[in-house]
Amino acid sequence: MIIIALIIQITGVTLLYQSWRKPNRHVVKNIIAWIVIMASLWPWQQEMGWEYGTSLWFLAIPFIAWVFTLKNREFRSQEAPQRLRKHIRPDKKRFTHAIIKVVIAGPLALMACFLFSSFISQILNHSLGLAQADHLILNLVLLLLLWPISIYWFIAKRVDWRPIAVLVTFTLSGSIWLYG
Amino acid sequence: MVKFMASLKLSKTTVKKSLSAHRNVALATAGLLYLTCLTGALTVFFEEFQRWEQPNIEEYTDYTPAQIDTAIEEFQQRVSSTPETLWVVLPTEAVPRMHISGDGQEWFINKDGSLSAPPLEVWTTMLTKLHVQLHLPENIGLILVGILGVLLFSLILSGLLSHPSIFKDAFRWRRGRQVLTQVDLHNRLSIWALPFYLMISFTGAFIGLLGLYSFFISAAFYDNDTEALLHDVYGGDPEISKVSGVLNIDAALQNLTSIAPQADPIYLAIQNINTDKQYLEIAATLPQRLIYSEIYRFNADGSFINHQQFSDGAVGQQIAYSVYRLHFGHYAGQWVKIIYGILGLALSVICASGINIWLARRKHESLLNDLWVATVWGLPLSLAISALLPFYNWVPLWVFLAAELIVVVFALFMKQALKTRWLLRACLAATLLIIVVRQEAVYLNETVTPMFHQVNLTLLVASLILIMMLFQQRDQCRA
Numbered sequence: 001m002i003i004i005a006l007i008i009q010i011t012g013v014t015l016l017y018q019s020w021r022k023p024n025r026h027v028v029k030n031i032i033a034w035i036v037i038m039a040s041l042w043p044w045q046q047e048m049g050w051e052y053g054t055s056l057w058f059l060a061i062p063f064i065a066w067v068f069t070l071k072n073r074e075f076r077s078q079e080a081p082q083r084l085r086k087h088i089r090p091d092k093k094r095f096t097h098a099i100i101k102v103v104i105a106g107p108l109a110l111m112a113c114f115l116f117s118s119f120i121s122q123i124l125n126h127s128l129g130l131a132q133a134d135h136l137i138l139n140l141v142l143l144l145l146l147w148p149i150s151i152y153w154f155i156a157k158r159v160d161w162r163p164i165a166v167l168v169t170f171t172l173s174g175s176i177w178l179y180g
Numbered sequence: 181m182v183k184f185m186a187s188l189k190l191s192k193t194t195v196k197k198s199l200s201a202h203r204n205v206a207l208a209t210a211g212l213l214y215l216t217c218l219t220g221a222l223t224v225f226f227e228e229f230q231r232w233e234q235p236n237i238e239e240y241t242d243y244t245p246a247q248i249d250t251a252i253e254e255f256q257q258r259v260s261s262t263p264e265t266l267w268v269v270l271p272t273e274a275v276p277r278m279h280i281s282g283d284g285q286e287w288f289i290n291k292d293g294s295l296s297a298p299p300l301e302v303w304t305t306m307l308t309k310l311h312v313q314l315h316l317p318e319n320i321g322l323i324l325v326g327i328l329g330v331l332l333f334s335l336i337l338s339g340l341l342s343h344p345s346i347f348k349d350a351f352r353w354r355r356g357r358q359v360l361t362q363v364d365l366h367n368r369l370s371i372w373a374l375p376f377y378l379m380i381s382f383t384g385a386f387i388g389l390l391g392l393y394s395f396f397i398s399a400a401f402y403d404n405d406t407e408a409l410l411h412d413v414y415g416g417d418p419e420i421s422k423v424s425g426v427l428n429i430d431a432a433l434q435n436l437t438s439i440a441p442q443a444d445p446i447y448l449a450i451q452n453i454n455t456d457k458q459y460l461e462i463a464a465t466l467p468q469r470l471i472y473s474e475i476y477r478f479n480a481d482g483s484f485i486n487h488q489q490f491s492d493g494a495v496g497q498q499i500a501y502s503v504y505r506l507h508f509g510h511y512a513g514q515w516v517k518i519i520y521g522i523l524g525l526a527l528s529v530i531c532a533s534g535i536n537i538w539l540a541r542r543k544h545e546s547l548l549n550d551l552w553v554a555t556v557w558g559l560p561l562s563l564a565i566s567a568l569l570p571f572y573n574w575v576p577l578w579v580f581l582a583a584e585l586i587v588v589v590f591a592l593f594m595k596q597a598l599k600t601r602w603l604l605r606a607c608l609a610a611t612l613l614i615i616v617v618r619q620e621a622v623y624l625n626e627t628v629t630p631m632f633h634q635v636n637l638t639l640l641v642a643s644l645i646l647i648m649m650l651f652q653q654r655d656q657c658r659a
Contacts, residue, residue: 020351049468051502052512058379059519062372062526065351069368073353085595086544098204114396130496132412137496140393144385148334156201156338 001047005040009057010064012037017068037061104163105154112167113150115174117142122177190344198342202335206534209331211555212314214531216328218559219311220380221524224509224517227275228631229304235623235632237288237296239276245430247278248448250293252427255280258287258295266450274510303567306576315577319391326388332381339370346371359540366533369526376523377530383507413500415488418477423456431482432460439484442467443474459485466491470502470511532556550591550600557604558587564611568618602653609646612639 015033019026045053121139124130130138154163190198206213222229231237248268256262263282268289271278278289279299288296306315313321340346346367353368354360370377398406427450436443443464452458458480463473475488490501505511509520535552539545562583566576587604594600616636623632 017351048512051470052468055379055470055506056512056516058375059516059523062376062523063519065372066368069351069353069372072351073355075356076354077356083543083545086546088544088546098208101204102208114393118397118400131494133494133500134496136397136409136413137499139397140386140390141499143393144330144333144382144389148330148337148385151205151331151334152198152201152338152341155204155334156197 001043005043005047005057006060008040008043009037009060012040013061013064013068017065017072021072101155104167105151108167109150109154110147112170112174113143113146116170117146117174119174119177190341195342195344198338202338202342203538205331205335205338206531207538209328209335210531210535210552212324213328213332213335214528214555215314215559216311216325217524217528217531219307219563220384221521221528222563223308223311224520224524226304226308228635229307230299231275231277231629231631232619232635233302233304234297234300235628236626237277237629238290239271239629240278240291241271241273241276243270243278245433247289247291247293248429249427251278251280251289251295252450254293254295255282255285255287259283259285262454264452266453268448268450270445270447272444272446274514303576306566306580307563310577310580322388323392324388326385326390326392329381329383329385329388333378333385336370336374336377336381340374343367359537362533362536362540366530366537369530369533373523373526377527380507380524380527383503386503387507413497414490415493415497417451418459418485420457420459420479420485423480425454425456425480427453427458427460427480428482429460432462432478435478435482435484436462436464436476439476440464440466440474440487443476446473470505471498472501472504545597547592549597550595551588553597553601553604554584554588554591557601557608558584558591561587561604561608561611564608564615568611568615602650605646606650609643609650612643612646616640616643 012033012035015029015036019029019033022029041054041057044057047053048056117139120142121135124138125135150166153166157163231239251268252266255266259282261283263285266282267280269279269281279286280289280295281287285298287298290296309315312325314324315321316324349364349367350371351368353364355364394406394409398404398409402408429448433445436445443466445462445464447463449461449463450458451461460478460480460482462476462478464476465473469491471490474491477485477487479485490497492498509517539549539552562580565583566580569576569579591597591600591604594603616639619632619636
């Protein structure tokens with residue numbers, strides 16, 4: 001069954017590669033390729049069970065795709081330009097700005113995300129009647145999804161009113177719900 | 181699909197801001213992230229390294245209750261006070277060794293039940309501690325590594341949003357040009373193993389930040405009672421229904437076979453040993469399940485009490501107990517470990533190539549070029565040196581730190597990043613060869629585990645690959 005799963009998965013990635021190579025990449029061929037790749041999940045799960053099968057399906061894809069990437073490699077030599085050595089002094093203004101961002105995206109965002117994820121998981125707990133373990137793990141999972149997203153957002157944005165407003169809303173909504 | 185992707189096209193401003201966020205977070209965390217990824221890729225094989233470090237311990241996969249009884253008896257004779265919990269780790273296909281531990285004391289168990297040598301705590305322990313807690317105090321180190329997991333997750337997100345053509349170029353690899361080679365290497369390694377990197381960063385953050393989260397949650401909902409919180413997630417101690425002074429491991433193992441025939445025991449924990457409240461916990465893996473283990477509880481006489489419901493309890497409980505094997509790659513056999521090792525190394529290459537792109541796009545060179553070479557090639561070299569010198573009773577952590585310091589000073593003194601890189605690779609190849617020769621020479625006349633030769637062979641192959649790379653790039657040494 002594993003061999004069948006691998007054959008289907010290789011076929012899917014081959015189709016994807018062929019559709020990719022064509023100058024006008026056709027949407028239907030591309031979708032068929034992805035459907036074939038998705039279909040290989042079934043024999044993986046039949047042989048290895050739902051948990052092992054899904055993880056092995058994910059693990060196999062990069063190795064098949066990298067073979068096609070290697071096959072498609074091109075070589076064009078170019079001399080690296082000569083570069084001078086320079087001693088650059090750190091910019092104090094940028095450094096201060098970076099510190100502010102670290103504080104916002106670090107402890108402040110963590111607290112805001114913790115309070116907001118607690119707020120969301122409490123609402124779900126009240127409406128769905130979750131088991132206590134489910135409630136606690138849902139809270140942690142939400143925190144671990146919200147925090148990286150907010151780090152990206154706070155670092156990408158300038159220090160302006162919008163991220164701060166979201167931060168304050170997250171913190172207040174969670175605080176009022178929990179302690180209010 | 182292409183048209184669909186095109187309809188989702190990101191604005192130029194979003195791409196620019198995402199790229200800026202990706203670069204800033206990467207520059208701030210590159211060194212630590214690279215160290216964590218590299219040590220993580222090696223830590224997947226910690227069991228193999230432990231067997232390689234101590235290759236002459238008796239190995240077997242079958243055991244008897246009588247053998248366990250003898251080991252417990254001898255353990256109690258050796259220690260001054262009886263520990264509250266006594267652990268007997270059973271042999272498995274992955275690690276065919278049995279050991280007993282309690283209150284920080286530990287010995288391997290021979291096939292006849294007598295105690296053998298204590299496990300060495302040298303290089304492998306140093307390596308795993310470096311990955312898990314960066315050799316900082318346990319809580320601080322774990323939290324810091326957990327935060328690195330969060331930052332890696334954030335980097336993946338900003339990476340996706342800052343590279344609008346990452347799907348369009350999914351099979352492209354342009355070699356030969358300094359920046360493009362690094363860009364394509366970085367993007368191709370990233371995109372195809374994206375689910376793995378998301379999973380590894382998420383589970384790493386989960387494991388690392390669980391302690392901090394418990395602290396927050398117990399303060400918010402449990403009146404600072406962390407024990408009560410852990411009770412809700414992982415379950416509490418059982419009620420002992422039968423008091424018995426004699427521990428009947430044989431009966432417990434037989435009962436386990438009838439209760440859960442598919443369960444494969446991995447360790448026993450004897451709680452409150454030699455007291456009226458003593459009971460036995462048998463942790464066992466279940467086929468095709470990612471949970472670390474199910475725990476079956478037995479009275480001292482071997483009668484069944486209950487199981488902890490990691491396999492069939494609340495979904496949250498099952499998730500909480502599944503992240504460990506998923507992060508370590510310790511499931512579904514040796515091949516998964518090898519895949520995890522390769523993907524872990526790929527993640528290290530992504531870290532290195534990301535900074536290489538930034539360095540190559542600058543119009544000048546500076547100390548940062550030298551420092552980055554000292555990090556990327558100095559860390560594996562320092563790890564290799566620290567694996568070699570402990571055999572002469574040197575403390576591996578200090579050897580590792582001293583070696584890395586010397587490499588940094590050397591790189592700053594050389595001021596030629598390419599030449600330094602070539603020389604560090606040469607040193608790494610030589611060190612790996614010396615390790616193999618030294619290990620084989622020391623254990624030449626002893627009976628050793630086959631794993632010992634397999635690890636040596638892997639190190640030899642790694643050394644030969646490096647030598648080939650050195651030979652191809654020999655002009656860099658003359659530069």
